[in-house]
Structure formats: structure tokens, C-alpha cells
Amino acid sequence: MLPQHDRRNSREVFIGNVPMGGNNPVRLQTMTKTDTRDVQATLKQCRQALDAGADYIRISVPDVASVKAFEKIKNKLAGDGYRSPLIADIHYRHDLAIMMAGIADKLRINPANFGWPPESKKKQAKKSGKSEIPPGLLAETLAPLAEACKKHGTAIRLGGNAGSVEHTNTLTKTRSAEFLVNQAVKYLDILEELGFYDLVVSLKNSNPAETTEATRLMHQRMQQTGQHYPLHIGVTESGLGVSGRVSSALGIIPLLREGIADTIRVSLTEEPEKEIHFAQKLLDVCRQNGDNVxxxxxxxxxxxxISRTSDPDTLIAEAVQGFLTLPERNAIQHITIEAPGMANQQVVKETAAQIMQQADIKEVGTRFISCPACARTSTDMEKLCRLFRKELADYPGIHIAIMGCMVNGPGEMAGADYxxxxxxxxxxxxxxxxxxxxRNICGKEAISLIREILIEDDSGR
Ligand code: SF4
Incomplete structure (x- = not known):
């Protein structure tokens, strides 16, 4: 763990039997990418992530069948000796959140889509033409959940994303760090008024610099208001491979070094245990021990x-850490990395290039973001993303977002060209x-369509 004097003094919040914040180490977490109703597949991912060192596992709960499956998964893990806390990820569904309050150790709700009251009142509220929920209505909506969570000792994370904010029209949303902070503070205030304090906050963005900006601002605001809730840190939809890791490292390392992270989640379009492996490397480089040389x-x-590691994740974490220690890093024109111990030298080259691109210094190719996948998609997102990256890699300045479902997809990809x-x-x-x-075309057709438009645009210039 990071030395205590370097950590912010956050409130300790119990997530099941593993407390977060306070004097506790920075906790590592990940999320399953399976259909939750597939108990065996979800259990397998949970076990692999826990064996890799995860402190908490999040599982999405989109329907009643998933509530039942979640309970089975929890019981089976406990039967196998895995007692780590499980977190339920809920969008929109108040009924599911209330059910999960008695089963999960923590709920993650997104203020952008959870604050709206259940259907009939939502229609009334919308009729009034307001895109923001009036605070009185919000308190009324959140009260049953706060009550249920209090009764069962279940924590809540207010998980805000820049791509989905509390507006009815996601395409005209405001994404600024300040907007996200204000939205989170509004929810914190209401939950506190309801006597609920077992809270964790996160403000994520697919852009690493904007993630750190929003989180720092939230930290400053909580310093002023005395709301010292633990901060969950992560860059959302960072994608996969080297670029996904570089993006996550650029967003997470500065906050770890400033001591304002209580838990981290690396979001990759890859298996959960790979997220945990890279998160561990980020912690290692920040505390400057382990094998970073x-x-x-x-x-x-x-x-x-110059790195002497043979582990690609360590190399990427070290290179980003090296870059971030430079006071004048925006003036950097070139990065050279030597890693003679690395079997795959392509990773070495790509790491240098991706740091330049993800830090907004030089565009080296198409920028991809992609969701990490969860129970809400039935598509093999890693396969789909790898196909797009292979076929459409060479369009510097172009942003392509690849999302797994309609729940979060449209909002989260709104800043992308495609x-x-x-x-x-x-x-x-x-x-x-x-x-x-x-609509409804296969991945290869989508690639051809985007390529045709890109070629047309290029020849029209
Ligand atoms: S976009 Fe959809 S499938 Fe992807 S992580 Fe978000 S909710 Fe899950």
C-alpha cells in the first residue's frame, strides 16, 4: 500500500467484510463480463479475478433473473471459501436495487439514470419540461433505497460517467468536470439528509486527463464540505491492449501518487483478471517497489x-510513470523505450506511441475506446474490438467508440466521430x-461502411 501520510484522510466504509478508505490499503476491483444469469461462467470469472488479487467483484444486475443468479453466485463462492464482497451494478431499475440491497455488499448506481423516479412519476416530471430532477422528487425517489441499504448495511457507490449525465437528451449533455461534481454532490447531500453515509464516489471519463481533473475537483470539494467519502478511480472505456492500459495508467497513476484513490478499477475490454493484474502493476510503480527497475x-x-522488466504490464506502468514524472511533459517530442528483456518488442514501440497519443501530444493512429463489456451485451466485445482495431488502425485524428449495449452506449460514445x-x-x-x-449489420460490414466514409471524406478535402 501507499504510505499512509500520502493518502487522503477518507471515511472508512465497510463493503461487506473488506473496508475501504480510512487507513485501509487501496483496494483493487473488477467486474464480470458474462451474462450474470449464466452462473457457471460468472463464477469462473469471479474465481479467476479473486485468485488474481481482486478485493471486490462487481456484477451487473439488469433483471430479476440476475438477482437470483447473483445470490447463487454469492453462496457458491462462500461455499468454496471466497468471502470477498460482491457489488451489484444497477441502471434505471429501482426495484432491482431494493432487492439487491439485501444480497449484495455494495450497489453501484449511476446518478444519471437512477435518480429519475419510477415510470408514472417520471412522466409527470418530464411533462414539466425539466431535464434535471427536482431535489424534492429526487429525495423521495432515493429514500426507499437508502432505507433498504441502511437496514442491510449495504454501501452505495454514486458512479457518475461523463458520457451519461442527468439529462434526458444525452447528445446535448454537459460533460464538464464541474458538472459531474455538482451532480455527485447533489446526490451526496440528499443521501446524507436521509441519514445515509456508507457512500463511495466515482467520476469517470474515457479521457484520462478529464478523469483526473474531475476526481481532483471532487476531492477538493469534499475537503471544503467535509464529505470525506472514499474515491473510486478509473478511466472508463479505455479499451484493450497497450492503448487501453496506457489510457488507464495516465488517468490512475496521478491520483494514486496524490493519495486520493481509495479503490481502483482498470476498465479493459479483456478478462477481469487482466484488469486486476494491470491494476496491481500501477500500485507497484506508485509505491516504487516490486520489480520496477x-x-x-x-x-x-x-x-x-530503460526498463529491465520482461512483463508487458510492468513496462507500460513504468513508462507512464516515467513520463508523468517530467515537469514539462507536454513539450516532449519523442519517447524512446529500451526494454531488452521484453520478448514482444512491438509492445515496447506501441507503448511509446500510445503515451504520445493518449497524453494528447501527437496523433499516431485511430483512437479507439470500447466498453469493458458486462451482462448487458451478448457480443464478444474483445473479438469485435480487435477486428476494428486491425482493420481501421491508420486514421490519426479519428475517434471510434465500440460499445456493448444500448443502455450506456449512445451516451458514452457521444464524443466520438464514429x-x-x-x-x-x-x-x-x-x-x-x-x-x-x-442498423443491424455485421462487424465486417460496419468496418467497410466506416472505411468508405473515411476515404470519401479524405478525397473531398
Ligand atoms: S456499454 Fe453496455 S455492455 Fe458495455 S459495459 Fe456499459 S452497460 Fe455493459
Whole structure:
């Protein structure tokens, strides 16, 4: 763990039997990517992530069948000796949240889609033409949940994402750090008024710099208001491979170094245990022990990093850490990394290039973001994303977002030039600048369509 004097003094919140915040170590967490109703598949991912060192596992609960499956998974894990807390991820459904309050150790709700009251009142509220929920109505809506969570000792994370804020029209939403902070504070205030304090807060963005900005602002605000709730840190939809890891590292390492992270989640479109492995490496480089043995020097705006690791995740964490220690990093023109022990030298090259791109210094290729996948998609997101990355890699300045479902997809991809949302049966909808241009086509057709538009745009310039 990071030395205590370097950590913010947050409130200790019990998540089942594993407390977070206070004097506790920075906790590592991940989320399953299976259909929760598939108990065996979800159990397998839970066990693998727990064996890799996860402190908490989050599981999405989109329907009543998933509530039942969650309970079975919890009991089976306990039967096998795994007592780690399980977190339920809930969108929109108040009824499911109340049910899960008695089963899960923590609920993650998104203020953007949870604050709206159940259907009939929601219609009344919308009729009034307001896109923000009036605080009185919000308190009324949250009261039963706060009561249920209090009764069962269940914590709540207010998990805000820049891509989904409390507005009815996601395409005209405000994404600023300040907006996200204000939204979170509004919910904190109401839950406190309801006598509920077992809270954790996160403000995520797919852009690492904007993630750190929003989290720092939240930290400052909580310092002023005395609301010292634990902070959950992570860059959302960072994608996969080297670029996903670099993006996560750029967003998480600064906050770990500033001591304002109480728990971290690396969000990758890969298996949960891989998220945990990389999260552990981020912690290792921040506490400067483990096997990190790198040197970083800077001359004439050139950064040279020498690493002796043979582990790709360690290399990426070290390289980002080396970059972040530079006071004038935005003036860097080139990064050279030497890692003679690395079997895959492509990772070494890509790490240098991705740091330049993800830190907004130089565009080196298409920027991809993708959701980490959860129970709400039936598509193999990793396979789909790898296909897009292979076929559409060379369009510097172009942003492509690949999302697993319609629940969060449209909002989360709103800043991208092209968006792809998995529908059912391995089909996708394709969006250009937020407008749907083709529905239910296969991945390869979507790639051809986007490529044609890119070529047309290029020749029209
Ligand atoms: S976009 Fe949908 S499938 Fe992807 S992580 Fe978010 S809720 Fe899950």
C-alpha cells in the first residue's frame, strides 16, 4: 500500500467484510463480463479475478433473473471459501436495487439514470419540461433505497460517467468536470439528509486527463464540505491492449501518487483478471517497489526510458510513470523505450506511441475506446474490438467508440466521430457524429461502411 501520510484522510466504509478508505490499503476491483444469469461462467470469472488479487467483484444486475443468479453466485463462492464482497451494478431499475440491497455488499448506481423516479412519476416530471430532477422528487425517489441499504448495511457507490449525465437528451449533455461534481454532490447531500453515509464516489471519463481533473475537483470539494467519502478511480472505456492500459495508467497513476484513490478499477475490454493484474502493476510503480527497475531521463525534449522488466504490464506502468514524472511533459517530442528483456518488442514501440497519443501530444493512429463489456451485451466485445482495431488502425485524428449495449452506449460514445453499438446476434448499429446511419449489420460490414466514409471524406478535402 501507499504510505499512509500520502493518502487522503477518507471515511472508512465497510463493503461487506473488506473496508475501504480510512487507513485501509487501496483496494483493487473488477467486474464480470458474462451474462450474470449464466452462473457457471460468472463464477469462473469471479474465481479467476479473486485468485488474481481482486478485493471486490462487481456484477451487473439488469433483471430479476440476475438477482437470483447473483445470490447463487454469492453462496457458491462462500461455499468454496471466497468471502470477498460482491457489488451489484444497477441502471434505471429501482426495484432491482431494493432487492439487491439485501444480497449484495455494495450497489453501484449511476446518478444519471437512477435518480429519475419510477415510470408514472417520471412522466409527470418530464411533462414539466425539466431535464434535471427536482431535489424534492429526487429525495423521495432515493429514500426507499437508502432505507433498504441502511437496514442491510449495504454501501452505495454514486458512479457518475461523463458520457451519461442527468439529462434526458444525452447528445446535448454537459460533460464538464464541474458538472459531474455538482451532480455527485447533489446526490451526496440528499443521501446524507436521509441519514445515509456508507457512500463511495466515482467520476469517470474515457479521457484520462478529464478523469483526473474531475476526481481532483471532487476531492477538493469534499475537503471544503467535509464529505470525506472514499474515491473510486478509473478511466472508463479505455479499451484493450497497450492503448487501453496506457489510457488507464495516465488517468490512475496521478491520483494514486496524490493519495486520493481509495479503490481502483482498470476498465479493459479483456478478462477481469487482466484488469486486476494491470491494476496491481500501477500500485507497484506508485509505491516504487516490486520489480520496477526503470530509469527515465529527458534531454532536448526527448524522453528515454530503460526498463529491465520482461512483463508487458510492468513496462507500460513504468513508462507512464516515467513520463508523468517530467515537469514539462507536454513539450516532449519523442519517447524512446529500451526494454531488452521484453520478448514482444512491438509492445515496447506501441507503448511509446500510445503515451504520445493518449497524453494528447501527437496523433499516431485511430483512437479507439470500447466498453469493458458486462451482462448487458451478448457480443464478444474483445473479438469485435480487435477486428476494428486491425482493420481501421491508420486514421490519426479519428475517434471510434465500440460499445456493448444500448443502455450506456449512445451516451458514452457521444464524443466520438464514429460509434458502433452491439445489438443482438453479433450485429451492430453504426453512428456517425452521434447519428445512427446503419442498423443491424455485421462487424465486417460496419468496418467497410466506416472505411468508405473515411476515404470519401479524405478525397473531398
Ligand atoms: S456499454 Fe453496455 S455492455 Fe458495455 S459495459 Fe456499459 S452497460 Fe455493459
Amino acid at each position: 526503470f530509469e527515465a531521463t529527458c534531454r532536448d525534449n526527448m524522453l528515454y526510458i 460509434g458502433v453499438i452491439a445489438t443482438s446476434n453479433d450485429k451492430v448499429n453504426v453512428y456517425a457524429e452521434g447519428v445512427c446511419i446503419k
